Amino acid sequence: MVSTEDVDIYRVAGIDEAGSGDITFVSNRKYVSHIKTTQASAIILGEDIPPIDLPTLRTDDPYLAFARALEIFFTPLRPEIGIHPTAVIAEGVQVPPDASIGAYAVIGKGCTIGSGVAIYPHVVLYPGVSVGDNCLLHSHVIVREDCALGNRVILQNGVVVGSDGFGFAPTKDGGFYKICQTGRVMIEDDVEVGSNTTIDRAAVGDTIIRRGAKLDNLVQIGHGAQVGQDCVLAAQVGLAGSTRLGKGVWVGGQVGFAGHLEVGDKAIITAQSGTSHDIPPGAVMSGSPAFDNSAWLRSTAVFAKLPDMVRKLRALEKEIAELKNLSRDAK
Amino acid sequence: MVSTEDVDIYRVAGIDEAGSGDITFVSNRKYVSHIKTTQASAIILGEDIPPIDLPTLRTDDPYLAFARALEIFFTPLRPEIGIHPTAVIAEGVQVPPDASIGAYAVIGKGCTIGSGVAIYPHVVLYPGVSVGDNCLLHSHVIVREDCALGNRVILQNGVVVGSDGFGFAPTKDGGFYKICQTGRVMIEDDVEVGSNTTIDRAAVGDTIIRRGAKLDNLVQIGHGAQVGQDCVLAAQVGLAGSTRLGKGVWVGGQVGFAGHLEVGDKAIITAQSGTSHDIPPGAVMSGSPAFDNSAWLRSTAVFAKLPDMVRKLRALEKEIAELKNLSRDAK
Amino acid sequence: MVSTEDVDIYRVAGIDEAGSGDITFVSNRKYVSHIKTTQASAIILGEDIPPIDLPTLRTDDPYLAFARALEIFFTPLRPEIGIHPTAVIAEGVQVPPDASIGAYAVIGKGCTIGSGVAIYPHVVLYPGVSVGDNCLLHSHVIVREDCALGNRVILQNGVVVGSDGFGFAPTKDGGFYKICQTGRVMIEDDVEVGSNTTIDRAAVGDTIIRRGAKLDNLVQIGHGAQVGQDCVLAAQVGLAGSTRLGKGVWVGGQVGFAGHLEVGDKAIITAQSGTSHDIPPGAVMSGSPAFDNSAWLRSTAVFAKLPDMVRKLRALEKEIAELKNLSRDAK
Numbered sequence: 001m002v003s004t005e006d007v008d009i010y011r012v013a014g015i016d017e018a019g020s021g022d023i024t025f026v027s028n029r030k031y032v033s034h035i036k037t038t039q040a041s042a043i044i045l046g047e048d049i050p051p052i053d054l055p056t057l058r059t060d061d062p063y064l065a066f067a068r069a070l071e072i073f074f075t076p077l078r079p080e081i082g083i084h085p086t087a088v089i090a091e092g093v094q095v096p097p098d099a100s101i102g103a104y105a106v107i108g109k110g111c112t113i114g115s116g117v118a119i120y121p122h123v124v125l126y127p128g129v130s131v132g133d134n135c136l137l138h139s140h141v142i143v144r145e146d147c148a149l150g151n152r153v154i155l156q157n158g159v160v161v162g163s164d165g166f167g168f169a170p171t172k173d174g175g176f177y178k179i180c181q182t183g184r185v186m187i188e189d190d191v192e193v194g195s196n197t198t199i200d201r202a203a204v205g206d207t208i209i210r211r212g213a214k215l216d217n218l219v220q221i222g223h224g225a226q227v228g229q230d231c232v233l234a235a236q237v238g239l240a241g242s243t244r245l246g247k248g249v250w251v252g253g254q255v256g257f258a259g260h261l262e263v264g265d266k267a268i269i270t271a272q273s274g275t276s277h278d279i280p281p282g283a284v285m286s287g288s289p290a291f292d293n294s295a296w297l298r299s300t301a302v303f304a305k306l307p308d309m310v311r312k313l314r315a316l317e318k319e320i321a322e323l324k325n326l327s328r329d330a331k
Numbered sequence: 332m333v334s335t336e337d338v339d340i341y342r343v344a345g346i347d348e349a350g351s352g353d354i355t356f357v358s359n360r361k362y363v364s365h366i367k368t369t370q371a372s373a374i375i376l377g378e379d380i381p382p383i384d385l386p387t388l389r390t391d392d393p394y395l396a397f398a399r400a401l402e403i404f405f406t407p408l409r410p411e412i413g414i415h416p417t418a419v420i421a422e423g424v425q426v427p428p429d430a431s432i433g434a435y436a437v438i439g440k441g442c443t444i445g446s447g448v449a450i451y452p453h454v455v456l457y458p459g460v461s462v463g464d465n466c467l468l469h470s471h472v473i474v475r476e477d478c479a480l481g482n483r484v485i486l487q488n489g490v491v492v493g494s495d496g497f498g499f500a501p502t503k504d505g506g507f508y509k510i511c512q513t514g515r516v517m518i519e520d521d522v523e524v525g526s527n528t529t530i531d532r533a534a535v536g537d538t539i540i541r542r543g544a545k546l547d548n549l550v551q552i553g554h555g556a557q558v559g560q561d562c563v564l565a566a567q568v569g570l571a572g573s574t575r576l577g578k579g580v581w582v583g584g585q586v587g588f589a590g591h592l593e594v595g596d597k598a599i600i601t602a603q604s605g606t607s608h609d610i611p612p613g614a615v616m617s618g619s620p621a622f623d624n625s626a627w628l629r630s631t632a633v634f635a636k637l638p639d640m641v642r643k644l645r646a647l648e649k650e651i652a653e654l655k656n657l658s659r660d661a662k
Numbered sequence: 663m664v665s666t667e668d669v670d671i672y673r674v675a676g677i678d679e680a681g682s683g684d685i686t687f688v689s690n691r692k693y694v695s696h697i698k699t700t701q702a703s704a705i706i707l708g709e710d711i712p713p714i715d716l717p718t719l720r721t722d723d724p725y726l727a728f729a730r731a732l733e734i735f736f737t738p739l740r741p742e743i744g745i746h747p748t749a750v751i752a753e754g755v756q757v758p759p760d761a762s763i764g765a766y767a768v769i770g771k772g773c774t775i776g777s778g779v780a781i782y783p784h785v786v787l788y789p790g791v792s793v794g795d796n797c798l799l800h801s802h803v804i805v806r807e808d809c810a811l812g813n814r815v816i817l818q819n820g821v822v823v824g825s826d827g828f829g830f831a832p833t834k835d836g837g838f839y840k841i842c843q844t845g846r847v848m849i850e851d852d853v854e855v856g857s858n859t860t861i862d863r864a865a866v867g868d869t870i871i872r873r874g875a876k877l878d879n880l881v882q883i884g885h886g887a888q889v890g891q892d893c894v895l896a897a898q899v900g901l902a903g904s905t906r907l908g909k910g911v912w913v914g915g916q917v918g919f920a921g922h923l924e925v926g927d928k929a930i931i932t933a934q935s936g937t938s939h940d941i942p943p944g945a946v947m948s949g950s951p952a953f954d955n956s957a958w959l960r961s962t963a964v965f966a967k968l969p970d971m972v973r974k975l976r977a978l979e980k981e982i983a984e985l986k987n988l989s990r991d992a993k
Contacts, residue, residue, distance in 0.1 A: 012513075014536040014555070030591050064500040067510040070534060074513045077458065077476045086419065088748065088765045088783075103419045103437045106765050106783040106801075121419075121437040121455050124783050124801040127739065138494070139437075139455040139473050142801050142819045145739045154509075156494040157473045158527070163800065163818040163857035166878040166896070169726040174892050174910055175874045178816075178854065179729040182674075182736045192509065195494035195529040196549075196820070198857040198879040198897075203732060205676040212506045216497040217529040217551050218569075218858075220879050220897040220915075224676070230505050234497070235529075235551040236569045236587075238880075238898045238915045248505055253551075253569045254587045254605070256898075256916045256934050260692050272587050272605040272619045274916070274934040288619075288934045288950075291966050302968035304622050306633035312975055313643055319982050320650050326989050327657050343844075345867040345886070361922050395831040398841040401865060405844045408789065408807045417750065434750045434768045452750075452768040452786050469825070470768075470786040470804050485840075487825040488804045489858070523840065526825035526860040527880075543837045547828040548860040548882050549900075561836050565828070566860075566882040567900045567918075579836055584882075584900045585918045585936070603918050603936040603950045619950075635953050637964035644974055651981050658988050 007041050007055050012070045015040070027063035044069065079118050090127070102139070114151065126162070132189070144201065150189035156217070158196040161185050165200040165207075165223020165241060179203045181223065188212075194219065194235065202241070210247075222259065234271065246281060256288070268293075338372050338386045343401045346371070358394035375400065410449050421458070433470070445482065457493070463520070475532065481520035487548070489527040492516050496531040496538075496554020496572060510534045512554065519543075525550065525566065533572070541578075553590065565602065577612060587619075599624075669703050669717050674732045677702070689725035706731065741780050752789070764801070776813065788824070794851070806863065812851035818879070820858040823847050827862040827869075827885020827903060841865045843885065850874075856881065856897065864903070872909075884921065896933065908943060918950070930955075 010021040015031050018024040018040035025044035026032055035043065035052055042055040044062045059065040079100040083089065087101045090109040095101060099117040107113070108127035116134040119125075123137045126144045131137070132151035141155045144162030155161070162185040168176035183202035187209045193199070194217035201207055202224035209215070210229040219233050222241035227233065233251045240259035245251070249263055252271030257263070264281030274288035286296040302309070341352040346362050349355040349371035356375035357363055366374065366383055373386040375393045390396040410431040414420065418432045421440040426432060430448040438444070439458035447465040450456075454468045457475045462468070463482035472486045475493030486492070493516045499507035514533035518540045524530070525548035532538055533555035540546070541560040550564050553572035558564065564582045571590035576582070580594055583602030588594070595612030605619035617627040633640070672683040677693050680686040680702035687706035688694055697705065697714055704717040706724045721727040741762040745751065749763045752771040757763060761779040769775070770789035778796040782803075787793070791805045794813035799805075803817045806824030817823070824847045830838035845864035849871045855861070856879035863869055864886035871877070872891040881895050884903035889895065895913045902921035907913070911925055914933030919925070926943030936950035946955040949962075964971070 012535055017536050028591065061500070063510075064502070064508055066534075067498075067500045067508055070511045070513060074511050076511060084419075086417075086748075088746075104435050104766050104784075122435075122453060122784060126801075138475075139457075140471060140489075140491075140802060140820075144800075144819070154495075157475070157491045158471075158489060158529075158802075158820060158858070160802075160819045160857040160879075163879070164816075164854075166856060166876070167729075168854075168876055168894075169723070169729045171726070175852070176876055176892065176894075177726055177729055179725075180732045180736050180738060182732060190506070192495075192499075194497060195491040195531075196489070196527050196858050196880075198820075200857075200879065203728075204674055205679050214497070214499055214507055217491075217494065217531065218527075218549060218880060222897065230507065232499075232507070234571070235553065236567065236898065240896070240915060253571060253589075254585070254916070258915075258933060260690065271589060271607070276933070287965075289962055295966065295969070298969040299965050299967075300620055302972055303618075303630055303634070303965070304626065305630075307626075307629040309640070309971070309975060310633055312979070313640060313647070316647055316975075316978055316982060317643070319986070320647060320654070323654055323982070323985055323989060324650070327654060343866055348867050359922065392831070394841075395833070395839055397865075398829075398831045398839055401842045401844060405842050407842060415750075417748075435766050453766075453784060469806075470788075471802060471820075471822075485826075488806070488822045489802075489820060489860075521837070523826075523830075525828060526822040526862075527820070527858050545828070545830055545838055548822075548825065548862065549858075549880060561838065563830075563838075565902070566884065567898065584902060584920075585916070602920060602938070631951055634949075634961050634965070635957065636961075638957070638960040640971070641964055644971060644978070647978055648974070651978060651985065654985055655981070658985060 009042055011073055012066065013040065015043075023057070023069055025062050025066040025069075027066065079120060084121070108145070138195075144185075147185040147187075147201070149187045150191070150211070152190050153187050154192040156193060156195040156197075159193045160196075160198045161187065161193075162201045163198060165202045167203050167223060167241075183207065183224065185209075188229075191215075197221075200241075216253070228265070340373055342404055343397065344371065346374075354388070354400055356393050356397040356400075358397065410451060415452070439476070469526075475516075478516040478518075478532070480518045481522070481542070483521050484518050485523040487524060487526040487528075490524045491527075491529045492518065492524075493532045494529060496533045498534050498554060498572075514538065514555065516540075519560075522546075528552075531572075547584070559596070671704055673735055674728065675702065677705075685719070685731055687724050687728040687731075689728065741782060746783070770807070800857075806847075809847040809849075809863070811849045812853070812873070814852050815849050816854040818855060818857040818859075821855045822858075822860045823849065823855075824863045825860060827864045829865050829885060829903075845869065845886065847871075850891075853877075859883075862903075878915070890927070 009023045013022040015024045015034045023042040024040040044057045083101040084103040087105040089107045096115045102121035106124045110128045112130045114133035120139040123141045128146040129143045130148040135153045138157040140158045147162040164181040167179035181201045185207045188211040190212045193215045197219040199221040200223045208226045213231040215233045216235040218236045220238040224242040225239045226244040228245045228247040231249045234253035236254045238256045243257045243261040245263045246265035248266045250268045254272045256274040258276035263279045267279045268284045270286040273290040275290040284293040286293040340354045344353040346355045346365045354373040355371040375388045414432040415434040418436040420438045427446045433452035437455045441459045443461045445464035451470040454472045459477040460474045461479040466484045469488040471489045478493040495512040498510035512532045516538045519542040521543045524546045528550040530552040531554045539557045543561040544558045546564045547566040551569040555573040556570045557575040559576045559578040562580045565584040567585045569587045574588045574592040576594045577596035579597045581599045585603045587605040589607035594610040598610045599615045601617040604621040606621040615624040617624040671685045675684040677686045677696045685704040686702040706719045706727045745763040746765040748765045749767040751769045758777045764783035768786045772790045774792045776795035782801040785803045788807040790808040792810040797815045800819040802820045809824040826843040829841035843863045847869045850873040852874045855877045859881040861883040862885045870888045875889045875893040877895045878897040882900040886904040887901045888906040890907045890909040893911045896915035898916045900918045905919045905923040907925045908927035910928045912930045916934045918936040920938035925941045929941045930946045932948040935952040937952040948955040948958040
């Protein structure tokens with residue numbers, strides 16, 4: 001429901017930066033108070049915000065409406081269709097006519113490239129890589145031998161898919177014997193992976209990022225781990241080997257998971273937490289080691305007052321000692 | 332004030348490695364005791380260190396004097412002036428005659444390159460990037476479309492500037508709708524960014540690294556965040572989206588900031604801390620969740636003795652139970 | 663000791679994925695219960711597991727036996743011997759006839775390349791780099807000027823060796839003066855480094871990774887740090903400048919070390935811990951700040967129950983107040 005005022009919009013902008021001709025939005029409660037001072041010409045608001053004196057687009061999902069508004073005004077960068085003359089493409093690899101292969105890309109033997117794929121300069125595909133339709137691989141992405149990407153996968157710059165898992169057998173002399181990492185990494189449809197994130201292959205079996213999962217920058221996915229459908233992993237999260245996240249798990253920044261864990265569907269693990277235990281479905285966990293978020297919040301509140309507790313405890317000890325003396329005297 | 336002894340110096344070296352012909356320095360108190368055993372031929376010392384039996388350069392800033400001494404003996408690597416024949420430079424891009432463009436660099440349409448710029452091999456500039464004078468971009472740096480670097484910016488290897496922010500609107504089926512990231516990253520003069528650090532662009536508005544800020548390796552700067560002038564961010568720090576650091580903020584390694592926070596000028600956040608709250612100017616904060624550093628130090632001291640506290644509490648409970656029995660008996 | 667049944671094995675697989683024709687193994691106790699349900703045709707087991715109804719290879723080191731079994735069935739990828747025509751190799755650099763230099767590799771002046779070296783596409787060696795025999799450098803590895811790799815060093819994709827250390831002298835105006843980083847990084851024999859890990863050079867002196875050490879992905883090694891022989895560093899660990907790890911130190915994921923520390927031989931630091939103090943040999947440390955692991959486990963157990971402690975303390979205070987009243991009344 002757009003208000004009736006006649007207003008021309010030329011741009012989408014943040015609430016503090018917006019000026020005349022801009023439409024802005026509020027989806028994070030933190031910014032509701034900024035509505036009064038915004039210079040925007042129009043605003044996208046949730047149904048729950050009281051009416052204001054600005055042309056308003058009402059929606060039950062202002063963030064999604066903002067996303068769509070952005071697309072009206074923005075033409076995303078697309079590399080030119082065709083194969084750059086400097087790309088090194090192994091014999092026998094078929095590149096669809098609507099794909100784009102950038103300068104100095106290197107595509108190994110036996111790779112398959114889907115329709116509408118955009119491969120930016122300096123991407124390296126090792127032999128046997130399969131890239132589904134409409135994937136977008138930014139500069140300096142590397143996909144190692146035999147790994148597979150589904151359709152519409154987006155890999156931001158510097159992502160490494162399929163580097164060797166961290167697998168070494170300790171030897172009797174205190175050293176290590178490298179274990180061949182023969183598995184693959186499988187990335188399903190609609191996954192996006194943030195820049196410089198690393199996803200390792202395993203000794204045996206596949207490392208899997210399931211459909212729709214979103215991984216932020218500098219995330220580490222260990223050998224044989226599985227990230228469930230529609231999971232969200234914020235930046236700098238680390239998943240050790242063989243750990244499996246269920247569907248729709250949300251993981252805050254810098255969280256760490258030990259290896260061989262099961263994390264249930266829709267669990268939430270807040271930023272900087274760490275766990276070496278399984279997490280049940282739907283649990284909200286915090287802390288390192290992590291436990292129930294609301295209990296953790298109470299514990300952290302006490303933690304800040306621990307010196308007070310020590311003082312109180314000492315005072316009690318004194319008082320009890322006095323009481324004991326009194327009761328001894330009383331005898 | 333150099334001592335009067337006649338001594339030839341050929342090299343600058345650390346206090347433990349230095350030998351005959353070397354000058355060394357002490358700026359970290361931890362190494363004062365090493366002065367006695369150093370084999371150096373001369374030493375740079377602060378005014379506060381007692382005289383010793385070595386030719387001594389006295390200064391109120393031994394670390395800076397050491398830095399300048401290093402420059403006397405060291406010729407930093409500079410790539411050859413000119414454009415390597417393998418560089419792919421879009422039509423219309425002007426490269427100043429004193430700039431250096433390395434092998435296999437790729438420079439997109441509409442980029443501007445300042446005077447004295449050194450671009451090492453395998454750097455990729457997407458279209459519309461602006462690089463100020465005397466910038467130094469090491470191999471495998473990527474600067475994405477429309478981002479801008481000021482003058483004298485140094486990007487170490489593998490830095491990603493301007494990858495897409497982690498912005499997705501949740502949809503009703505549990506999936507996510509990717510939000511176009513239409514903003515830019517602006518890096519002001521004299522900033523240095525460590526290797527494999529990632530700095531994301533935002534949906535709207537700019538991500539800004541202000542003048543003189545120093546970011547170490549593997550740091551994550553989220554979409555729309557701002558790092559203030561002369562901030563120092565140690566390795567593996569993560570700043571979530573829209574968080575703003577004031578001027579001169581010092582951030583220890585592996586610290587995490589939630590999104591949409593304001594951190595005041597000259598705040599200090601010690602290593603591995605994390606916060607989801609604003610931080611006032613000048614505050615020194617520690618812990619996850621972070622609070623005042625000196626209070627946190629006291630709390631952590633108690634934390635290590637928590638089992639003792641439990642024992643004491645139990646002992647008190649027993650004693651009180653006994654006292655209650657006594658007082659009941661006394662009635 | 664192989665059981666006497668006549669069985670053909672074609673593949674090595676994980677215990678849950680294995681089927682007919684596969685050999686599997688159990689080395690992690692967590693998977694012993696999976697033995698009953700595995701579909702494998704044979705299994706590698708430790709001496710301590712009770713006999714089961716499957717052809718069994720008994721060994722005192724099932725993990726190592728598994729590693730060797732893998733090698734029987736797996737042919738690791740090896741790039742073609744020879745120099746790709748697009749590689750840019752500085753004049754005077756000798757490439758042994760059994761080495762492999764991939765597409766778009768750039769090798770600077772004065773580099774030395776050992777026998778049997780495999781350099782994948784897009785590797786950049788700055789001038790003066792020395793690469794020992796049989797090293798394996800994956801795509802997008804960068805080794806900066808004058809750094810040296812021993813023999814059989816494996817660098818996974820995107821590793822940066824020798825980027826500038828994070829060294830700046832504060833100036834009186836609140837800014838920073840960059841300190842030349844004139845040192846080198848030395849990586850000894852049999853080291854493996856995980857993808858996108860960064861290892862910085864120092865202002866003076868060498869950063870050293872000693873023989874046989876294994877570093878996982880996204881690890882940060884600060885300027886002048888030393889990692890001892892056969893150390894194991896899990897993903898996302900950060901070592902600040904000048905910190906030295908002894909021999910055989912095991913470091914869990916996301917651990918942080920402050921600068922200028924000494925960590926003794928065979929110390930173990932568990933995941934997400936952090937320390938700004940030296941660690942004695944053989945210590946097992948946890949927490950941030952870290953202390954003895956078993957004490958830390960007890961403290962964390964209490965931490966989760968802190969609100970209970972507060973309640974108990976309050977109850978005691980009440981009871982003592984009552985007792986005091988009683989004893990006053992008694993007088």
